[in-house]
Amino acid sequence: MLTAEIHNNLFTLEITDDGKGFNGALNGTGNGLRNIAERLQEAGGKSIINSIEGKGTTIRISLPFPVKITNSRDKKYNSL
Numbered sequence: 001m002l003t004a005e006i007h008n009n010l011f012t013l014e015i016t017d018d019g020k021g022f023n024g025a026l027n028g029t030g031n032g033l034r035n036i037a038e039r040l041q042e043a044g045g046k047s048i049i050n051s052i053e054g055k056g057t058t059i060r061i062s063l064p065f066p067v068k069i070t071n072s073r074d075k076k077y078n079s080l
């Protein structure tokens with residue numbers, strides 16, 4: 001399920017599934033969830049991830065609205 005709303009100058013997106021879930025330890029080798037959190041923080045937002053093994057996962061992100069996102073890679077290359 002996907003829900004999105006704008007309320008009190010805050011954009012919120014929530015994605016929920018009823019899949020495998022995970023135990024919350026995030027022992028994987030990927031960077032996906034870490035990248036989500038870092039990019040949201042750069043934009044002034046935050047993420048909350050709740051997962052129950054065998055039951056599913058909910059990812060909720062929120063950002064100030066209107067959203068102003070800068071590309072951190074642009075900053076890196078523009079400073080060279």
